[in-house]
Amino acid sequence: xxxxKLFEVKDLRISAYNDEGEEIPIxxxxxxxxxxxxxxxxxxxxxxxxxxxxxxxxxxxxPGLHFTGGECQLFGKDVLSMPPLxxxxxxxxxxxxxxxxxxxxxxxAITINEQVTEAAVLHGRLTQxxxxxxxxxxxxxxxxxxxxxxxxxxxxxVSGGQLQRLMAAMALCSKPDLMVLDExxxxxxxxxxxxxxxxxxxxxxxxxxxxxxVTHDLAVVAQVADHIVVLYxxxxxxxxxxxxxxxxxxxxxxxxxxxxxxxxxxxxxGVQVGxxxxxxxxxxxxxxxxxxxxxxxxxxxVVPILRDINISVKNGHVVGxxxxxxxxxxxxxxxxxxxxxxxxxxxxxxxxxxKGSLLDRRLDELQKVQFVFQMADTxxxxxxxxxxxxxxxxxxxxxxxxxEKHAKVSEILDMVELPPAFASRYPMELSGGQKQxxxxxxxxxxxxxVMLCDEVTxxxxxxxxxxxxxxxxxxxxxxxxxxxxxxxxxxxxxxxxDEIVVLYxxxxxxxxxxxxxxxxxxxxxxxxxxxxxxxxxxxxxxxxMQKREMAVGIAxxxxxxxxxxxxxxxxxxxxxxxxxxxxxxxxxxxxGHQISCHLSLEQLLETEAETQKILHGFExxxxxxxxxxxx
Amino acid sequence: MTEQxxxxxxxxxxxxxxxFAELPDAPPKRKFRLTWVGYTSCAVVVFWLAICFIGPSIAxxxxxxxxxxxxxxxxxSGEYGSFHLGxxxxxxxxxxxxxxxxxxxxxxxxxxxxxxxxxxxxLGILAAVKGGWIDMGISRVNxxxxxxxxxxxxxxxxAALGSSIPILIGTAAVIYATSVFRISRALGQDIMVQxxxxxxxxxxxxxxxxxxxxxxxxxxxxxxxxFGLRLVFVVLFIxxxxxxxxxxxxxxxxxxxxxRDNLQGLTxxxxxxxxxxxxxxxxxxxxxxxxxxxxxKSGGSLAKKMV
Numbered sequence: 001x002x003x004x005k006l007f008e009v010k011d012l013r014i015s016a017y018n019d020e021g022e023e024i025p026i027x028x029x030x031x032x033x034x035x036x037x038x039x040x041x042x043x044x045x046x047x048x049x050x051x052x053x054x055x056x057x058x059x060x061x062x063p064g065l066h067f068t069g070g071e072c073q074l075f076g077k078d079v080l081s082m083p084p085l086x087x088x089x090x091x092x093x094x095x096x097x098x099x100x101x102x103x104x105x106x107x108x109a110i111t112i113n114e115q116v117t118e119a120a121v122l123h124g125r126l127t128q129x130x131x132x133x134x135x136x137x138x139x140x141x142x143x144x145x146x147x148x149x150x151x152x153x154x155x156x157x158v159s160g161g162q163l164q165r166l167m168a169a170m171a172l173c174s175k176p177d178l179m180v181l182d183e184x185x186x187x188x189x190x191x192x193x194x195x196x197x198x199x200x201x202x203x204x205x206x207x208x209x210x211x212x213x214v215t216h217d218l219a220v221v222a223q224v225a226d227h228i229v230v231l232y233x234x235x236x237x238x239x240x241x242x243x244x245x246x247x248x249x250x251x252x253x254x255x256x257x258x259x260x261x262x263x264x265x266x267x268x269x270g271v272q273v274g275x276x277x278x279x280x281x282x283x284x285x286x287x288x289x290x291x292x293x294x295x296x297x298x299x300x301x302v303v304p305i306l307r308d309i310n311i312s313v314k315n316g317h318v319v320g321x322x323x324x325x326x327x328x329x330x331x332x333x334x335x336x337x338x339x340x341x342x343x344x345x346x347x348x349x350x351x352x353x354x355k356g357s358l359l360d361r362r363l364d365e366l367q368k369v370q371f372v373f374q375m376a377d378t379x380x381x382x383x384x385x386x387x388x389x390x391x392x393x394x395x396x397x398x399x400x401x402x403x404e405k406h407a408k409v410s411e412i413l414d415m416v417e418l419p420p421a422f423a424s425r426y427p428m429e430l431s432g433g434q435k436q437x438x439x440x441x442x443x444x445x446x447x448x449x450v451m452l453c454d455e456v457t458x459x460x461x462x463x464x465x466x467x468x469x470x471x472x473x474x475x476x477x478x479x480x481x482x483x484x485x486x487x488x489x490x491x492x493x494x495x496x497x498d499e500i501v502v503l504y505x506x507x508x509x510x511x512x513x514x515x516x517x518x519x520x521x522x523x524x525x526x527x528x529x530x531x532x533x534x535x536x537x538x539x540x541x542x543x544x545m546q547k548r549e550m551a552v553g554i555a556x557x558x559x560x561x562x563x564x565x566x567x568x569x570x571x572x573x574x575x576x577x578x579x580x581x582x583x584x585x586x587x588x589x590x591x592g593h594q595i596s597c598h599l600s601l602e603q604l605l606e607t608e609a610e611t612q613k614i615l616h617g618f619e620x621x622x623x624x625x626x627x628x629x630x631x
Numbered sequence: 632m633t634e635q636x637x638x639x640x641x642x643x644x645x646x647x648x649x650x651f652a653e654l655p656d657a658p659p660k661r662k663f664r665l666t667w668v669g670y671t672s673c674a675v676v677v678f679w680l681a682i683c684f685i686g687p688s689i690a691x692x693x694x695x696x697x698x699x700x701x702x703x704x705x706x707x708s709g710e711y712g713s714f715h716l717g718x719x720x721x722x723x724x725x726x727x728x729x730x731x732x733x734x735x736x737x738x739x740x741x742x743x744x745x746x747x748x749x750x751x752x753x754l755g756i757l758a759a760v761k762g763g764w765i766d767m768g769i770s771r772v773n774x775x776x777x778x779x780x781x782x783x784x785x786x787x788x789x790a791a792l793g794s795s796i797p798i799l800i801g802t803a804a805v806i807y808a809t810s811v812f813r814i815s816r817a818l819g820q821d822i823m824v825q826x827x828x829x830x831x832x833x834x835x836x837x838x839x840x841x842x843x844x845x846x847x848x849x850x851x852x853x854x855x856x857x858f859g860l861r862l863v864f865v866v867l868f869i870x871x872x873x874x875x876x877x878x879x880x881x882x883x884x885x886x887x888x889x890x891r892d893n894l895q896g897l898t899x900x901x902x903x904x905x906x907x908x909x910x911x912x913x914x915x916x917x918x919x920x921x922x923x924x925x926x927x928k929s930g931g932s933l934a935k936k937m938v
Contacts, residue, residue: 237641252641337833358833366835379826383848392844396834446834 006075006210007034007057007178013069014052014061014234026065027052027234032227034178034210041213041221041242043257044231045461046432053231054180054214056080058095059087074177092119096171100183102163105170106155112166113151120174131173138169141206142199161192165199172207179204179211185220189324189488190532197223197534197541216461218261219534222246223541230254246536260463261536282351283482284313284336284369284450289345291335301343304560305331306506309345313450318476318483320497320514322490322529326560328506329486330374333452336484337371349449367397370443374455376435380427386413386438387423393445408445415478416441416471433464437471444475452484457492469496490529494518502526505566512593521604523595524571565598573599573607669924675917679910683737686730694723694731694884719893719903728884729910735885737914739796740865743803747865748858750804751811756842756850758812759819770816777809782871789877799878803865814857818850825849852925859922863915870911886911 014027027049034040042050055061056072059079071078079090091097096119099105106115116138117131126134132151139147142165155163164184171179184200185193201224204211213224221228221242228245230237230253238251249255289309292301305328313319321329334340336347338358347354349368355361373379380389390409394400400408410420416437427435436456443451453472457465473496476483487493493500493514500517502510502525510523517526531544560566564580571579578598587595597604665673687694716725754773758766776784788802822828828845870887872878879885881892889907896903 339829339833358835361835363835366833371830371833373826373830375826379830381825381827381845381849383851384844393834396836442830 004036005033006036006038008073008076009033009053009057009070010073011070012053012056012072013067014049014056014065015068016065023068025068025234027056029070030229030231030234030236031070032229032236032239034212034227036210037205037208038226039204039211039213039224040227040229041215041225042229042231043215043218043221045216045463047233048231049234050214050216050231051182052234054182054212055097057178057180057212058091058097060091089123092176093123093125093174094176095178095180096174096176097180098167098171098182098184101187102167103155103160105167106163108155110154111151112153112155112158115155116151116166116170116173119170123174125174134175135169135173138172138203139166141203142166142169143202144169159192161188161195164188164192164196168200168203172203172209175207176209179209180214181211182214183216184213186215186217190490190534191324191528193220193534194532194541194544198545200224201541217534218246218257218462219536219540222536222538223534230257242538246538257463258536260466282312283315283317283349284484285346285348285351286311286332286336287346287348289335289342289347291331291340291342291345293340296343299344304343304506304562306335306342309508311501311508311511313482313484314498315449316476316480316482317499318472318485318497320493320500321484321486321503322488322493322500323503324488324529326505327503328560329488329503330454331506332503333371333454333484333486336450337369337452338366339371363397367393367446368449370446370448370451372440372443372451372453372456375459376427376432376439379439380435380442382427384426385423386425386427386430389427389438390423390441390445393442397446412441412445415444415475433460433468436460436464436468440468440471440475444479444481448481450482450484452486454486455488456485458487458489465492472496490533502529505560507566508594508596509567510593510595512589513591516589516591516593520608521589521595521601522608523567523597523604524573525567527608528570565596573603575599665921665924668920672917672920672924675913676921679733679737679914679917682730682733684734686733690724690727690730692724692727694728694882716906717902719889720896725889725903725906728889729886729906732884732886732889732907733910735796735879735883736866736869736887736911739800739803739869739879739885740862743800743869744807744858744862744865746800746804747807747811747861748854750808752815752854754808755812755815756819756846758816759823760838760842760846766816769812773809773812776806777813781806781868782875785868785872786875786877789872794877794880796879799869799872803868806868807861807865811854811857811861815850815854818853819846822846822849856922856925859918863918866911866915 008031010031012027012030013025015023015025017023030049030053032040042053044050052061052065056067057074057079059072059082061067067080070080072080074090074094079087079095082090106112113132113135116135117126117128120126120131120134121128135151136148139150144150144162144165150158150162150166155166158166167184168179168181181200185196188196197220204224213221215221225242227239228242229239230245230251232253237253238245238249240250245254246258249258286309289306290301290304291306292304294302296302309332311319321332323329331340335342338347338354338356338361341356347356349365354365354369358366387406387409390412391400391405394405394408406423409423413420413422418434418437418441422430422434422438427438430438436459440451440453440456457468460468469492472483472485475481485493485497497514500511500514501508502517502523504525510517510526518530522530534540561568561580564582565571565574565584568574568579574580575598582598584596584598587597587601589595589601595601595604599607716729719725719728754769758769784806785802789798792798822845825845828841831841831845869878869885870890873885873887874891876888876891878887881888886907890904890911893901893904893907897905
């Protein structure tokens with residue numbers, strides 16, 4: 001590696017002090033180099049110190065942390081020992097930081113252009129006119145729509161993916177030597193993630209700038225990084241070229257991370273249902289349901305979200321609901337739970353109609369359908385002990401008190417693999433994954449028939465999330481409870497669900513048994529979702545971008561339409577004059593597999609064959625990706 | 632590529648992972664300790680509260696004992712014994728009157744604040760939980776009262792009903808209930824939209840359980856902090872009313888009226904007006920410091936909510 005060394009982190013040590021004044025090391029002697037034009041990825045779980053290390057390149061620590069040793073050298077000069085004015089010049093000048101959430105980074109009251117150019121002008125690197133010119137160049141480079149004028153808009157007037165790219169423009173405007181990207185795609189949908197990754201990669205190449213890419217997602221890292229540093233608990237476990245780490249990991253921890261990474265969703269990867277709980281009776285059914293917000297006028301919601309939904313949840317089954325954000329996944333679960341009464345249609349539990357609003361439902365009906373919220377942080381009352389949180393449903397529905405209740409709480413804690421001693425802790429004293437387990441335990445305590453899980457793994461790290469999925473699978477087998485599992489992550493759903501419902505803009509576009517949904521024929525939207533899940537393979541991003549559906553599909557947001565097929569404007573196979581006017585009929589395929597599309601089965605299969613042909617063009621020989629080669 | 636030597640071996644890291652199944656959990660944090668400022672302030676407050684009860688029995692004179700014409704005497708200069716803090720404009724022992732006055736000033740304020748809290752929290756949480764026209768109705772009436780200047784309102788009420796201790800307490804309670812209402816309503820509304828309240832709703836819990844188990848425990852800390860501040864305002868309010876001659880009526884002593892009555896003494900170099908002023912200051916500042924200390928411990932966010 002005889003490239004110019006740009007940045008060197010040498011034996012970096014960062015510590016915190018607790019109330020007793022004891023030193024708690026957070027970063028324990030980390031070293032790595034960054035060369036010009038190189039992307040270095042820091043990967044690890046939350047708590048591994050990756051963000052802390054990346055911030056150290058700006059000579060900054062979060063409040064309460066202190067540098068206790070080591071150096072961070074930019075062009076051979078230590079930035080940690082610089083005077084404050086020098087550090088001020090460094091930040092936003094030489095080194096630019098991109099935070100995880102663009103929505104929280106942009107000031108909603110100032111136009112985008114002002115914010116993008118601010119740092120460059122402030123640091124005297126460019127005049128305002130030069131900066132404006134450069135910003136527009138960057139907008140073009142980042143393939144933003146209406147690049148010449150997008151700068152005059154306000155942050156709320158662009159989509160989440162666009163805002164994320166605009167943040168990259170903000171960082172790049174002052175031509176920094178080093179960019180620090182902190183989980184820039186973690187909060188995005190898979191389709192948006194591709195769009196953002198592609199733009200980042202292109203612009204980093206073109207500008208020949210170096211970058212630190214912080215993430216916990218190995219598949220993403222495989223697409224952008226040249227060099228990978230694997231961190232655990234503030235220490236480097238392993239580092240090396242991207243090729244070596246991805247294809248030939250040495251350290252056991254890296255192997256563990258790879259195992260927890262999202263696999264490509266394929267048919268046959270799901271867990272098969274155990275026979276003992278498997279009864280073909282419907283547990284819960286939704287029939288011709290239409291729902292939305294803003295009140296109901298003439299039987300139609302003012303702001304319609306869901307339309308004509310028909311799904312059924314069989315006893316002991318896991319139904320996965322997938323779709324991008326804004327497709328109405330959570331709304332569906334809220335309607336089923338009775339939090340949002342539907343405008344039309346019925347919800348049936350064990351073939352008996354449920355009232356639309358939970359206020360009108362009977363206690364035993366409420367007990368049988370439990371809703372699990374996405375964010376355990378906000379779903380657990382911070383002032384209640386875990387024992388009381390889990391104990392309340394026991395007391396409320398089943399009348400357990402005293403010792404009986406206490407014993408049952410311990411039993412339930414054991415079911416979610418937490419020690420019984422946790423009953424006397426407060427939610428604040430648990431980690432994210434543990435809180436999510438308590439959140440699930442509370443619903444379990446009600447002894448429900450159906451659990452509605454709204455994105456319960458989305459906020460968790462890959463390893464922690466994988467553990468929660470393992471737990472849910474075990475619970476299903478043990479208790480025979482049915483799950484409606486909502487997620488935007490197709491691979492999680494594929495590994496866990498018996499049936500998949502694909503929602504797009506409030507309509508079911510495809511549903512059926514997992515293996516059928518993940519095999520051709522696909523609805524064009526399902527195809528787009530499957531293709532968008534990043535694979536842990538170097539070069540995957542480039543390959544994927546050549547597919548036809550990507551060109552049309554990724555750059556658009558979800559729009560709820562009142563007529564025609566909602567996917568019309570993103571569909572590579574759209575039939576003009578039909579798709580945007582008529583609501584598509586449902587194609588009934590074998591084993592209850594349904595696709596809602598104007599194309600015939602033959603046409604769908606034909607395009608699939610074509611896609612595979614194109615794919616085979618650049619599929620490497622010996623590639624074991626069974627999805628691409630099997631058909 | 633330089634190979635790093637981590638402090639933990641490969642096997643140890645994996646053992647760690649298997650043991651926790653995830654990274655170590657956050658350590659229990661339940662210790663709540665005040666700084667020395669907080670402790671000192673607590674001592675001051677406890678001191679004054681004790682004086683409320685034992686003040687009259689340890690006072691060297693009765694609050695109404697007069698020493699003839701010997702007004703504004705310096706300390707230790709009278710013929711009837713030693714006046715530790717001198718005498719006031721009527722020749723009464725200042726120390727005794729401060730000790731007696733504590734009961735009136737602090738007692739009235741405490742009673743008024745407690746009643747204000749009872750009214751304010753009940754109505755505020757009710758408005759937040761019920762919403763709709765109940766919220767609308769209570770809030771508009773509350774806004775109307777808030778719009779009136781407090782001292783003016785107090786003056787009018789007392790002018791109409793006469794000055795007695797129950798009326799003083801009632802007036803202060805109603806005036807300060809308005810701001811307690813606003814705070815508890817805002818807190819309640821914040822909490823009502825939290826996921827855990829929605830969980831309780833989906834479980835089918837009744838309104839009283841939600842208020843008792845979900846809303847109140849989360850509102851308690853900010854409200855307790857606010858209680859300290861509110862108490863200070865009421866002390867000052869009662870003192871200003873007394874200063875204007877509408878508060879506690881002579882010859883009973885209270886700190887506010889003591890300051891007013893003895894103001895003229897300042898020109899003679901007498902300390903008679905300073906001592907009760909110091910008493911007011913020490914009590915109110917001490918409470919404020921406790922509030923600040925607690926608020927700093929809870930991340931400073933409380934202080935922001937209060938303002």
